[in-house]
Amino acid sequence: MSFARKDYEFLSEIGLSSRNLGCYVDGTWKANGPVVTSVNPANNQAIAEVVEGSVEDYEEGMRACSEAAKIWMQVPSPKRGEIVRQIGDALRTKLQELGRLVSLEMGKILPEGIGEVQEIIDMCDFCVGLSRQLNGSVIPSERPNHAMLEMWNPLGIVGVITAFNFPCAVLGWNACIALVCGNCVVWKGAPTTPLITIAMTRLVAGVLEKNNLPPAIFTSFCGGADIGQAIAKDTRISLVSFTGSSKVGLMLQQTVNQRFGKCLLELSGNNAIIIMDDADIQLAVHSVLFAAVGTAGQRCTTCRRLLLHESIYQRVLDQLLDVYKQVKIGNPLEKGNLLGPLHTSESRKSFERGIEIIKSQGGKILIGGSVIESEGNFVQPTIVEISPNADVVKEELFAPVLYVMKFQTLQEAIEINNSVPQGLSSSIFTRKPEIIFKWIGPLGSDCGIVNVNIPTNGAEIGGAFGGEKATGGGREAGSDSWKQYMRRSTCTINYGNELPLAQGINFG
Numbered sequence: 001m002s003f004a005r006k007d008y009e010f011l012s013e014i015g016l017s018s019r020n021l022g023c024y025v026d027g028t029w030k031a032n033g034p035v036v037t038s039v040n041p042a043n044n045q046a047i048a049e050v051v052e053g054s055v056e057d058y059e060e061g062m063r064a065c066s067e068a069a070k071i072w073m074q075v076p077s078p079k080r081g082e083i084v085r086q087i088g089d090a091l092r093t094k095l096q097e098l099g100r101l102v103s104l105e106m107g108k109i110l111p112e113g114i115g116e117v118q119e120i121i122d123m124c125d126f127c128v129g130l131s132r133q134l135n136g137s138v139i140p141s142e143r144p145n146h147a148m149l150e151m152w153n154p155l156g157i158v159g160v161i162t163a164f165n166f167p168c169a170v171l172g173w174n175a176c177i178a179l180v181c182g183n184c185v186v187w188k189g190a191p192t193t194p195l196i197t198i199a200m201t202r203l204v205a206g207v208l209e210k211n212n213l214p215p216a217i218f219t220s221f222c223g224g225a226d227i228g229q230a231i232a233k234d235t236r237i238s239l240v241s242f243t244g245s246s247k248v249g250l251m252l253q254q255t256v257n258q259r260f261g262k263c264l265l266e267l268s269g270n271n272a273i274i275i276m277d278d279a280d281i282q283l284a285v286h287s288v289l290f291a292a293v294g295t296a297g298q299r300c301t302t303c304r305r306l307l308l309h310e311s312i313y314q315r316v317l318d319q320l321l322d323v324y325k326q327v328k329i330g331n332p333l334e335k336g337n338l339l340g341p342l343h344t345s346e347s348r349k350s351f352e353r354g355i356e357i358i359k360s361q362g363g364k365i366l367i368g369g370s371v372i373e374s375e376g377n378f379v380q381p382t383i384v385e386i387s388p389n390a391d392v393v394k395e396e397l398f399a400p401v402l403y404v405m406k407f408q409t410l411q412e413a414i415e416i417n418n419s420v421p422q423g424l425s426s427s428i429f430t431r432k433p434e435i436i437f438k439w440i441g442p443l444g445s446d447c448g449i450v451n452v453n454i455p456t457n458g459a460e461i462g463g464a465f466g467g468e469k470a471t472g473g474g475r476e477a478g479s480d481s482w483k484q485y486m487r488r489s490t491c492t493i494n495y496g497n498e499l500p501l502a503q504g505i506n507f508g
Contacts, residue, residue, distance in 0.1 A: 008047060008104075011195070014097045015202040016048060022194055022222030023053035024201045026064035027215030032057055033223060038195050041107035041341040042331050042376040050194040053221040058230050061219045065157055065184050066236055068216035073154040073182040080180045081131025086207045087176075088124025091117060098168070098199060100333065105193050106167055107340045107377070108295045109332040120172030122461045123477065130482060131180040145496025152486040154182030155238035155262075159231040161252075163243045164343050165298045165398075167193035168200050170266070173465065173476040174241045175204075175218070181485040183239075187220040188231060192344060194222040228252070235259050239485060242266070243300075245396075246422070246470040253472075264484055265472025266465070268396040269424030271447070271456040272305040272417045274439075276410070277312050279429035283453065285319045287429070288402070291455035293327060293381045296342055297400030300471075301425040301449070301457035305393065306404045307413050313406050317366070317383075320404075324367050324381055341377040342399060348377040351399040354392070355382070358401070361390040366404070388416045396422065410435055418446045424467030425459075427451035448475070 003009055003018050011017075021029040033052035040047050072080070091098065099114030106113070136150030158178040162170045167190050175185045189197030201220040208215055221227050231237055232255040241264040242252050249267040256263045273291060275284045291303035308316050332340030342348050348371055355369050368382030381400040386393060388405045407413040417426055426445040430436060430452070440450050448467035449459060459465050464479035466472070475481045501507060 003048065004046065010097055010100060011048070014094055014101065014199040016195055016199055019049045020051070020195070020198050022050045022198060023057045023061065024205060024218070024220045025057060025061040025216075026219075027205070027209070030057060031222070036191070036194065036222075038105055038193070039344075040104055041343050042333075044345060044375055044377070047105060048195060050198070050222050052194070053223045053227060055226055055230055058221060058227055061186070061216070061221070062234065062236055064216035065186060065219050068214035069154075069156045069184045071214055072184055072217050073156065075182070077131045077134055077180055077182065080182060081128045083207060083211060083213070084124050084131070084176050084179055085128045086211070087204055088121045088128075090203045090207055091121050091124070094203065095121070101196055101199055102167060103332045103340070105195050106164060107332055107343050108298075109337055109340050110335070112295060113332070116166060116169045119169040119461060120176070123172040123176040126461055126478060127176040127180045130177070134181065134482065134486070136488070141492065142502065143494075143500045145494065145498070146500075147493045147495065149491050149493075151489045151491055152483070153489065155485060155487055156183060157237050158183045158185055158485060159234070159237040159240040160185060160187045161228055161231060161240065161242045161244070162187070162189055164190040164192050165295065165300070166243070167196040170243050170476070171200060173461070174264075177482050178485050179217070181482055183485060184217050185219070186231065186237065187218070188227050189220065189222060191222070191224050197222050229255070232256050233259065235261070238262060238487075239264060241474070241476070246472070249472055262484070264474035264476065266300065266474050266476060267467075267470060267472040268422050269300040269302070269467060269471060270305065270394070270396050270420040270422040271301055271303050271425040272307055273303050273426075273456060274307045274407075274413045274417065274428040275309060275312065275316055276428065276430040276432070276435060277309040278431050279312070280431070280453070281312065281316055281319065284429040285316065285323060287427070287455040288320060289323050289327075291457050292402040293324075293339055293400050294457060296340055296379075297381075298343060298347075298398050299457050301459065303456045304396065304401070304403060305388070305416075306402055307407050307416055308404065309413075310406045310408055317404060321367055321383065324383060327381055329372065329378055329380075339381060339400065342379060343377065345377055347398065348379060350397070351379045351401070354397040354399065354401065357392050358384055358386065361392050362387060363390065363392070363403075368400075388419065394420050410438065414439070414444055421470040422467065423447045423469035424471040425449035425451070425456040427454060427456050429453055
């Protein structure tokens with residue numbers, strides 16, 4: 001079936017049509033749930049229809065996945081790495097088309113859409129090397145003729161529930177590692193970005209088919225809360241990785257904990273940038289612009305609080321207001337636009353409600369603060385002067401709204417940074433080593449990401465990504481995040497003829 005608009009016809013190059021089945025189950029596309037419409041947030045017009053999955057589809061998929069897991073976990077990890085390498089190559093061939101789809105369906109500008117797909121390619125490259133480095137320790141034993149070592153084995157099945165703001169990159173952070181670690185993957189994509197879920201799955205499925213591997217190694221579902229709840233309750237799924245709000249993440253964690261499963265949570269952020277009196281102000285202002293306005297303020301790492309030293313407060317603010325006035329707003333697919341729409345019409349309503357709450361709590365709108373009358377979900381990038389003690393500052397408003405406030409001392413700035421429930425990302429701008437090392441030390445930022453002279457957003461895949469407190473404590477992507485996707489066994493081997501006991505115990 002053809003698309004309603006000619007500029008959507010490129011979607012056929014990545015396996016999409018005007019009506020799509022939304023579940024990939026044991027090598028077959030099927031769906032028995034409700035029909036939903038994917039909407040372009042730039043004009044709120046339909047892109048294509050998707051038939052969502054049902055709980056029955058989920059059960060069928062999990063039966064096949066459980067059988068595939070027995071096979072996949074026995075494949076040597078470097079061979080699994082080769083499959084992930086091929087997934088990366090398949091993504092390279094469709095980088096532009098997939099990036100354009102991310103921009104079209106999610107609403108982020110095209111360079112960010114392409115960058116999101118590139119992030120998965122980078123994860124594939126990273127995991128190829130990782131597949132040869134899933135190392136355990138050899139530990140000295142206190143007993144003669146004994147050896148101690150660690151074995152890392154696959155968990156079996158990993159469930160991945162992703163959000164609309166990074167509809168495919170977060171899958172890459174999780175699935176690439178899960179696959180090289182020997183796990184099958186069950187993916188539930190965001191309900192409002194089903195086309196991305198389907199297009200990504202088609203690429204992965206093609207690689208598995210080409211290598212004559214069980215298709216249920218990778219299973220995906222477009223669907224709503226019923227599919228998410230099924231994943232959370234399913235004892236066959238050893239680890240559930242969830243990206244979303246702290247409120248929903250807490251409920252999911254409680255469900256998974258009740259069955260003694262493992263959770264990897266990537267939840268809300270409320271990120272601050274501190275600009276000290278010795279900072280490179282031009283560098284800082286450009287960083288704040290990207291951190292606060294990029295992705296229309298819909299990144300978990302978006303800068304939401306700007307802390308300015310009182311001696312440079314007005315100077316920085318004046319420059320920031322000037323660059324805000326130059327931000328081009330419009331169709332995210334058009335070159336030169338820096339700010340696309342919010343993802344849904346409900347997001348735009350949340351922005352309006354948030355502005356009213358801000359005003360009621362003493363916030364002063366310095367620029368922006370209004371929706372833009374159009375067919376799409378566009379709003380003005382907004383800067384608000386407000387007290388750090390206002391209740392609204394403690395919450396995450398998922399929109400391009402930046403709270404600006406003064407401080408006098410570094411200690412005061414650190415206390416403000418750490419005063420919110422969330423603990424994802426943070427950054428400070430300074431040239432002084434003594435400030436830098438206090439900031440990254442035990443009495444500095446309490447976040448999982450602690451930057452210096454760069455924005456709060458735009459993390460590299462080589463480091464572990466995640467945060468503390470109400471952000472959930474999970475870590476994805478680089479460093480030793482892979483350990484969350486495997487189970488560790490401590491093995492003691494007696495290769496002698498006697499039985500000496502630990503701690504010198506003599507038992508008859």
